[in-house]
Amino acid sequence: MLNPVWIQTFATVAAARSFTDAGRQLGLSQSSVSEHIRRLEENVGRRLFVRDTHSLAMTPDGEALLVHARLILQALARAESQFSAPRLQGRVRLGTSDDLAQGPLPKVLAAFRNSHPDVELEITIGMTGKLYELMDAGTLDLMIGKRRDGERRGVPLFHGALEWLAVPGTVADLSRPLPLILVNEPSVTRAVVLDTLAKAGVQWRIVCSSSSHSGCVAAARGGLGLTVRARDLAGRGLVPPVNADSLPALPQVEFISLAARRLSRPAETLLRLLQKSDLRGSRLDD
Missing domain, CATH: 3.40.190.10 (Periplasmic binding protein-like II)
Known part of the structure; x- marks a missing residue:
């Protein structure tokens, strides 16, 4: 098994090109850095560095492992960020046209729910014209639907x-x-x-x-x-x-997202997710 501590040490040595400098960055002794690299090399069964008294170079296997090491460290950072951040709480009132609701929107909402289980979602499905009325009345935080003729508000999602x-x-x-x-x-x-x-x-x-x-x-x-x-x-x-x-x-018609002037953190988070997602459905002719 690849120990994340060894992986971090390995990536730091690869960037610093020095066991001493890597140890300084990680707060480790040079002997500890050497031990991490030795155990990692034993674990993968490959030599990762070529060392002499004056230089340090990566082997082809080291270069290959570095690609995976970066991905592993990025995944660990994302996991730590998710679980160290305060959990979102509150309610989001989302309005959506039913043609979008029948597309991939449920998958987007499921992803939001999985990441933020303490947020209550209140979803209103209706004609875009009605959703604009609800937005203007202040009963929705967000809406996604078609851009109304003459309307300038909203952020474009896609054209259909x-x-x-x-x-x-x-x-x-x-x-x-x-x-x-x-x-x-x-x-x-x-x-x-x-x-x-x-x-x-x-x-x-x-x-x-x-x-x-x-x-x-x-x-x-x-x-x-x-x-x-x-x-x-x-x-x-x-x-x-x-x-x-x-x-x-x-x-063509333009599909947009529209948000209230003042949003809660949960509503802002869902809005960013909607704007990054491809809400176009795949054609289903069966």
């Missing part, structure tokens, strides 16, 4: 191109009003879709409305009509119509 979706084999009949399945107002996606169709001069009719994207996906899977989602968050079991190229091209 909207696409038409239906059950496999669907051919959109452009000689008749398109049967649409859309979320209720207020909805960024609904506004974008209807504006695009109006500009293209394409007629439509709403055959089904839902309070959630998951409801729209369910209706579309039932064959009621066409729905729309960001390509990276496409609905399970749905694909673009056979003649999708004949339909008006839909624009």
Whole structure:
């Protein structure tokens, strides 16, 4: 077994190129440094340094071990940092659109929970428009969703191109009003879709409305009509119509994170994690 103390001594000697200087940095005698290196060499069964009275050089095996030593020491430092820091406590009120909630967001929340088990998460899932209202009312600490038209607040997370979706084999009949399945107002996606169709001069009719994207996906899977989602968050079991190229091209939408002006440490920690994570889901067509 590789003793972390020996590994630390080895890495320090490799950087200092001197047993004496390494001992000074570690607060050890030169004989102790030599003993650590000797026992490490015995443990790995390889010579790590070539020494004479005037110089110290690493062997190829020493160079190879140094790569692993640095990774080991970095992992130990991260572990010590996590468990020596005060545990976060409190509550975070997070709002998310349901299309993001159905993507990799649960994995991000699980990672946060594992690192900070004493923090209570209060999650609100709703249409982005409603989440903006809750943010403005001060009932959410954070929200992630689509950027509302004309909105300048928020930090971009990613862009997603909207696409038409239906059950496999669907051919959109452009000689008749398109049967649409859309979320209720207020909805960024609904506004974008209807504006695009109006500009293209394409007629439509709403055959089904839902309070959630998951409801729209369910209706579309039932064959009621066409729905729309960001390509990276496409609905399970749905694909673009056979003649999708004949339909008006839909624009990209921007997904953002938005935070209250004053955040608790738990909320700041979750916000940083969300902004570093890739919240785009993988496409699931089965």
